[in-house]
Amino acid sequence: MVPDERMPRNYMEKLVRETLMRLLKDKEGICKCEKCISDMMAYALNRLPPRYVTTDRGYIFSKLREIEVQTQVDVLEAVLEAIDVVSKNPKHSC
């Protein structure tokens, strides 16, 4: 399915995913399966305000570079907490 570029997107999702992947790369001994990653994303996203953007392709990416420092700090904190909570309570036995 090709996503409609004009549909509103929550760019927080992209930001959380990128931050999560960057942090997990350096973490040893943490399950990085699809289930845990989506749990971590859900956990972090529930703690962050959604930021919906509409408009053409490319806009989201340029917008991401302009994100306020405070938002980046909030995302980092939420993602770190998500990794901590989910890795201690995985919903499956690894």
Ligand SMILES: [Zn+2]
């Ligand atoms: Zn897992």
